[in-house]
Amino acid sequence: MPKVRYTKLAALCVLAGFAAWMGTGKFSSVGSAATENVEKPTEVEQPKAPARAVGVVKAPHVQHARAIRISGQTDADKRATLAIRVMGVIKELPVKQGDHVNKGDLVMRLDAEDKEAAVDMAKALVDQRQAEADAAERLLKSGNTPKLQFDQARSALAAAKAQLETAGAELARNEIYAPFNGVIDRVPVERGSTIMAGTTVATLINLDPLLAVGEVSERDLPYLKLGSEADIRLINGQTVKGTLRYISRDASTATRTFRIEVAIPNEEKNLPAGMTAEITLWSEPTNAVVLPRSVVTLSNAGDLGIRYVDKDNKVAFQPIDIIDDTPDGLVLGGIPDDARIIIAGQELVTDGDTVNPAEADAETIKKLMAGGASGGTQ
Structure with missing residues (x-):
């Protein structure tokens, strides 16, 4: 029994001592007090990265006319359907399909x-x-x-x-005469046959000049001028020149495009109507530069343009206007005269970056031009 009492007494003493220690609040410093006296390591300043090297060029400005390419077809300058006004029997029919006639020539006469x-x-x-x-x-x-x-x-x-x-x-x-110089395209009647009033006797077309007809978008309309030259490439590969003679002032309600007509000299009547043609219209010359296609990039806002280096060697973005796409590269407008255009590394920098610009040599520019020409743009 005395042994049991001694054990209980010892337990009570330990409990009392633990309660007194808890009351002092000193337990919170265990494991942390040692770290308070330890000096914090000093932060080491990291060296700044060197400015990125980019290739730049001062492209010479040239006068370039914008090329507007559209699809179209050839058509006759004049077209007339000749019909008889009375009933009768055809007595004379001196023309046949393909004949050239002059204004006033007899086409048909009834008995x-x-x-x-x-x-x-x-x-x-x-x-x-x-x-x-x-x-x-x-x-x-x-x-x-x-x-x-x-x-x-x-x-x-x-x-x-x-x-x-x-x-x-x-x-x-009872008589029909040619109203203008042209070619008899169709003759659907025969001599000796009886025809009724209003029957078509012949179709007459004038192929000199021949027309190349197409439609331009409302965006390209401001660049066109009556009397300007145009190049026409026919489906057979033949290329001819013409003059823009007509621009419609009323857009198609379905396509919002405007009809244009290009007059092509065709004295020999060798070029027919109805052929598929690619029409290239030329605008007034404007100030532009020719650069590789690879220089074109997008801004953070999604605008199309180029990046250049300003006088402080900082990168800036310049929106552009693509005037033309040629085998030598893109013809771009809207670029300042003294801009150092980044032609190598423009995708690795952003606006405001400080760079180390280096003038690109002729061989580098030539390679970029060759690479851009093989890629092409739409």
Whole structure:
């Protein structure tokens, strides 16, 4: 029993001592007090990275005309469908498909013997009434006839002349003449056949000048000028030159494009209508530079442009206008005259970076040009 009491007494003493220690609050310094006296290591300043090297060039400015390329087709300058106005039998048909005719040439004549006879009778009547009027005038002057009789003779002459004009007009309805110089494209009737009023007799087209017709977008419209030269490449590979003669001022409601017409000299009539053609229109020359396609990049906002180095060797972004895409590179507008354009390393820097610019040599530029030409842009 005394042994058991001694153990309980010892436990109570340990418990009392632990409670007193807890009351002092000194337990929180265990494991941390040692670190308070340890000196913190000093931060070592990291060396700055050297400025990135980039290749730059001062591209010479040139005068370049913007090329506007559109698809189109050739068409006749004039086109007429010749139709007869009366019914009859074809008596004369002196033309065939492919014939060249001049303005006023006979294309077709109907058999109209009765109308020809009516014209002859009207002419004879006019001659008779003219003789009667002349006789009445002589008698009037000599005082042997009253003026009323002379007036009646003049009226009869006027009526005969009107009858002759009517007969001639009826006869003319049986004939068709070419309204302009051109080529007979189609003749759907045959000599001796009977045709009704309104039947198409022939189709006449004028191929000199030949037209190249296409449509330009509303964005390209401000760059076009009447009278400017144009290049036309036909589907057979033949290339010809023409002059822009017409620009529509009314856009198509479906495509928002404007019709244009280019006149092509075609004196020999060798170029036909209806061929597919690629039309290249040229704008007024503008100030631009020719650079490799690889120099073009995007800004943080997604704008198309180039990066250049300013006087403080800092990178800046310049929006551009792509004027043309040539085998020698991109023709760009909107670039300052003294800009040092980054042509190597522009994708590795951002606006505001300080760089170490180095002038690109001719061989480097040549390689970049060759690489850009093989890639192409759309």
